[in-house]
Amino acid sequence: MATEEGLVDALRREARGERTLALTLLSAAIAALVLSPVAWILLEASTVGFARAVNLLAGARMVQVLVNSLLLVGIVTGASVVLGVPLAILTSQTNLPFRRFFTVAISLPLVVPSYIGAFAYFTGFGEDGALTAALADAGVAVSLPEMTGLVGTAVVLTLFTFPYVFLSTRASLASFDGTLLEAARTLNHSRTSAFFRVVFPQVLPGIAAGGLLVALYALSDFGTPAIMGYDVFTRILFVNYYDFQLAALLSVQLLAVTAVIIALESAVESGDASGYASSNPDAATRLELGWLKGPALVVCSLVVVAALAVPIVVLVLWLVRDTGQTGFGYAFSWEYGWNSLSVSVLAAVASILFALPVAYNSVTDDGRLSRLAERGTYVGYAVPGIVVGVALVALGSKYAPFLYGQIPLLVFAYVVRFLPQAVGSVRSSVLQVDGRLTEAARTLGHSPRAAFRKVTLPLVAPGIVSGAALVFLTTMKELPATLLLRPGGFETLVTYIWMVQESRHYGKAAVPALVLVGISAISMLVLLSRGGNDVT
Amino acid sequence: MSRNEPKRALEREDPYAQSASSDDVGNPGATDVVLELDGVTKQFGPECAVDELSLSVHDGELLTLLGPSGCGKTTTLRMLAGLERPDGGEVRLNDRVIADGDGRFRKPEHRDVGIVFQDFALFPHLSVAENVAFGLQDRDGDATDARVTELLELVGLDDQRDSKPAQLSGGQQQRVALARSLAPEPSVLLLDEPFSNLDVRLREQMREEVRAILKETGVTAVSVTHDQEEALSISDRVAVMHEGDVEQAGTPEKVFQHPESRFVASFLGQASFLTGHFGHGAVETALGDFPASMVEGLTTEYENAEVDLLVRPDDLRATPVEDGSGGNGEIIYRQYMGPSFVYRVRLESGDVVHCQHNHVTDFELGQRVNVELVADHTIAWYPTQ
Numbered sequence: 001m002a003t004e005e006g007l008v009d010a011l012r013r014e015a016r017g018e019r020t021l022a023l024t025l026l027s028a029a030i031a032a033l034v035l036s037p038v039a040w041i042l043l044e045a046s047t048v049g050f051a052r053a054v055n056l057l058a059g060a061r062m063v064q065v066l067v068n069s070l071l072l073v074g075i076v077t078g079a080s081v082v083l084g085v086p087l088a089i090l091t092s093q094t095n096l097p098f099r100r101f102f103t104v105a106i107s108l109p110l111v112v113p114s115y116i117g118a119f120a121y122f123t124g125f126g127e128d129g130a131l132t133a134a135l136a137d138a139g140v141a142v143s144l145p146e147m148t149g150l151v152g153t154a155v156v157l158t159l160f161t162f163p164y165v166f167l168s169t170r171a172s173l174a175s176f177d178g179t180l181l182e183a184a185r186t187l188n189h190s191r192t193s194a195f196f197r198v199v200f201p202q203v204l205p206g207i208a209a210g211g212l213l214v215a216l217y218a219l220s221d222f223g224t225p226a227i228m229g230y231d232v233f234t235r236i237l238f239v240n241y242y243d244f245q246l247a248a249l250l251s252v253q254l255l256a257v258t259a260v261i262i263a264l265e266s267a268v269e270s271g272d273a274s275g276y277a278s279s280n281p282d283a284a285t286r287l288e289l290g291w292l293k294g295p296a297l298v299v300c301s302l303v304v305v306a307a308l309a310v311p312i313v314v315l316v317l318w319l320v321r322d323t324g325q326t327g328f329g330y331a332f333s334w335e336y337g338w339n340s341l342s343v344s345v346l347a348a349v350a351s352i353l354f355a356l357p358v359a360y361n362s363v364t365d366d367g368r369l370s371r372l373a374e375r376g377t378y379v380g381y382a383v384p385g386i387v388v389g390v391a392l393v394a395l396g397s398k399y400a401p402f403l404y405g406q407i408p409l410l411v412f413a414y415v416v417r418f419l420p421q422a423v424g425s426v427r428s429s430v431l432q433v434d435g436r437l438t439e440a441a442r443t444l445g446h447s448p449r450a451a452f453r454k455v456t457l458p459l460v461a462p463g464i465v466s467g468a469a470l471v472f473l474t475t476m477k478e479l480p481a482t483l484l485l486r487p488g489g490f491e492t493l494v495t496y497i498w499m500v501q502e503s504r505h506y507g508k509a510a511v512p513a514l515v516l517v518g519i520s521a522i523s524m525l526v527l528l529s530r531g532g533n534d535v536t
Numbered sequence: 537m538s539r540n541e542p543k544r545a546l547e548r549e550d551p552y553a554q555s556a557s558s559d560d561v562g563n564p565g566a567t568d569v570v571l572e573l574d575g576v577t578k579q580f581g582p583e584c585a586v587d588e589l590s591l592s593v594h595d596g597e598l599l600t601l602l603g604p605s606g607c608g609k610t611t612t613l614r615m616l617a618g619l620e621r622p623d624g625g626e627v628r629l630n631d632r633v634i635a636d637g638d639g640r641f642r643k644p645e646h647r648d649v650g651i652v653f654q655d656f657a658l659f660p661h662l663s664v665a666e667n668v669a670f671g672l673q674d675r676d677g678d679a680t681d682a683r684v685t686e687l688l689e690l691v692g693l694d695d696q697r698d699s700k701p702a703q704l705s706g707g708q709q710q711r712v713a714l715a716r717s718l719a720p721e722p723s724v725l726l727l728d729e730p731f732s733n734l735d736v737r738l739r740e741q742m743r744e745e746v747r748a749i750l751k752e753t754g755v756t757a758v759s760v761t762h763d764q765e766e767a768l769s770i771s772d773r774v775a776v777m778h779e780g781d782v783e784q785a786g787t788p789e790k791v792f793q794h795p796e797s798r799f800v801a802s803f804l805g806q807a808s809f810l811t812g813h814f815g816h817g818a819v820e821t822a823l824g825d826f827p828a829s830m831v832e833g834l835t836t837e838y839e840n841a842e843v844d845l846l847v848r849p850d851d852l853r854a855t856p857v858e859d860g861s862g863g864n865g866e867i868i869y870r871q872y873m874g875p876s877f878v879y880r881v882r883l884e885s886g887d888v889v890h891c892q893h894n895h896v897t898d899f900e901l902g903q904r905v906n907v908e909l910v911a912d913h914t915i916a917w918y919p920t921q
Contacts, residue, residue: 440653443651445620446645
């Protein structure tokens, strides 16, 4: 049937030619729009003369920033792998007690936005820390170390991003075909040798994928190093955003490091993730821990305490300690919550409106332009939020002063950052709608419009809803672009937390921070219910 | 499964076996023609998928378009459903033009034509009952419910009415698809490779069942397949298609036994050709001389023609030659089919033929045999190419 089907497809494409072209152009326009901040950065950076660029970037301070950033990325990624991979193996391949509990508990730190984790460690540890004080009250006189600088940043980022490695390693272990291991054993390999020659090569791409997410997160995170007072790209960018040329140069450097990380990851050949046949090893093939069981339990428990219990306990401590005394102008108002809610709804709606044509077109048309347009909208995955924010400040103040400091520009920043989530979600649901289904509806007496309403829409709707929900939830906790682009006097939960932690009214941060942790937990549930593994 | 009297339907009434004229393609005299294709053409770019095809479908019959991949059968079906537009010719349903090459085109939703898709295309978000009710939007609630129940009882799935398609087996999905397309009482039901998504065992059972259901409802049906066994076993008539046109249409027996072209002969069953020379009222072949009366339609006007006779494996018998030499051929391949053997024999003349034997008749490769024609029917012939 191949030729016949091919011909039919060709005809359909011809018949729909004009409509498809219009849709493709619309997708391309959307892609161009979300790429515009990156385009501005490249253009602006190119206007800086070479000599001046060298002068700016080769200064001791800027070199230090580059070294700091690379050091941070290296340490956090390495530590995440060291932490995530063994924990993944422990919870999926061995007879560790309470495996189910630990699997969930070790994944949960992802729901703590890293700047809230940083806030908890920064304000909880050290001699005057809330946790140190609480322990002293309870009669435990320990001096918890200060969490600042490189150590504080690395500890916090590792604790709240290593679950990416944990989850992706687990996923590739679960998709590993157990019969391959059996085949290796029958070919005279010991269990250990089979693991390194057969299992490990297959699981490596999964580890690399998790490592990529961690590295990109560590490089692009703004809140943690800012709270910890550690000079990396994002912090310097935030301080210098008004110097457009320097900001552009720093952004280009940051994007270059990002590109190198992505290239490194794709060098690890991506495995074929098709085989989801054997999910978990049965009792017979589980590794026996033996005397290691005790130490393994202690390690797992310590990780859960550090990454989950500490931030929550510190936030609760601040909640209890908050005397209700309001520093001047720092009183919490539920209006901030309402502001967060309304911009997030706007961002969700706008992202879906942008995503629909791009996703639909990428499924129905496989031309080069359509594919490019779809890929283009994924820019938000790789470009740090601070870069989007800085670029839009420059673009807005220069070319669209009527938009600068207004809600629409802020919402556009969210769209640039989170459009990939919406496109991915909508696209996968559009893919599920088989052309035969609409044809079947037509032959059963329904007009094209009725067929769309009764068949296509109900099938696509869940994808649209979950895409919108994801954008909504991630917008709620977005920090850098919100700080840079919010209208004067417009505070959200996130900017309020930022404001009170800068002014050291720590107790005020507890309520909004706990609310945000709750919201993040919901977004995790949405992701899990969708069954997708594109953890963001 | 739940149907207990499929036999009745298999006792085939064959209204066309008697009158040869109604087998003819596009017979204008027949009063019971429901669907008619008249010189229908469909082009995809430079390629002609359907080339001036003409065919009539009679009231209540099950006609199968049979042909290899790319012969245009699926395109023809899609034009009948209104999912493709013809570039030329005319399609008439109940004497009304529903599509032609001049742009007249009735949309699929206004056609009164149902279709069962190859992959069934059940709506995954709707229950079995909602799927069946999908085409009944003109009726009120009670009438819809009654019709849905009627159809589900017909296909034996009344107890699954609230299930989702994903919960059903392949055979059950097919029955739902059938019930869904029958529900609006279409003038013509189309079936696109209806059994190709089922495994072999289920396929045979579903053939029986689908035919029984179609006959019970009396609907006029056109199916499409590349599986000759399926076409021969379920159809009232078979139209063999080749390169966008119908080569021959008729009852399964007629088409199988009296193929009008080499293509039809080779496509249906295993065919070998025996070269011969026609002279003096008989055909001379490697297996001996056969009188013209044994060869269908071979009249004296073809005197001195080189002809190929169609011989099928069951028309021939091979006898081993005792002393290992002599005979008129040699076994060059043996294919064990379970109940039977089919032997490939190279004749002295160079012709290669197939002989079918009982499963206990065990010849060895290289064995010399004597092949003879044992057919008790007339033989088809074609001019040598």
